[in-house]
Structure formats: structure tokens, C-alpha cells
């Protein structure tokens with residue numbers, strides 16, 4: 826009985842399956858490359874509303890993004906020295922992407938542009 830339970834649980838490990846935790850009209854952020862290690866999902870985002878996920882403890886961790894909204898996203902980094910958000914990456918509608926190393930693990934906010 827114990828052996829059967831182990832077999833059923835092992836293949837479902839969340840960290841081994843890419844691009845999980847994202848359905849339609851969502852912004853999904855991942856700690857790892859290629860949609861691994863899901864970080865947080867924002868469902869039904871409002872147009873042109875900045876989601877400051879750094880305030881929720883998810884800042885400086887995003888490595889890949891899946892945009893299942895029908896609009897482009899803008900990803901921002903907070904520059905504490907001048908107290909402004911800096912645009913670091915645009916992400917097209919429907920795009921799954923791993924961020925370029927120059928903007929890896931610095932994003933603090935995201936906005937759906939429409």
C-alpha cells in the first residue's frame with residue numbers, strides 16, 4: 826500500500842513540470858528558467874495597472890514569464906536610489922519566455938498594457 830502511494834506521488838512533483846499554474850488571462854511568474862518553480866500568478870489583471878509584486882515578497886526572483894492575457898506586458902525593476910520603476914522587458918500576448926541574464930532576478934512589478 827505504501828509503495829503504491831509513493832509511485833503515484835513521485836511523477837507529479839511540481840518542480841519538474843514546466844509552465845504550470847497558468848490558465849487563461851493570467852500573468853504567471855516563475856523563479857526558474859523555462860517555467861519551472863512557479864512563483865506567483867495574477868489572474869484577470871486590470872489594464873495599465875501596475876502590480877508591485879516586490880511588496881508581496883516576490884521581488885528580484887523572476888526568471889521566466891508566461892503571459893496568457895491578450896495584451897502585452899511590461900516588466901519593471903524598482904530603482905530605489907531614484908525611487909522610480911524602470912522598464913526592463915516587454916512580453917507579447919501569449920508569450921512564454923525565459924528572461925535575458927541582464928534582467929534576470931531584478932523584476933519587481935508588472936503591468937498589462939492595453
Ligand SMILES: [Ca+2]
Nearest residue numbers: 902903931933
Ligand atoms: Ca529589483
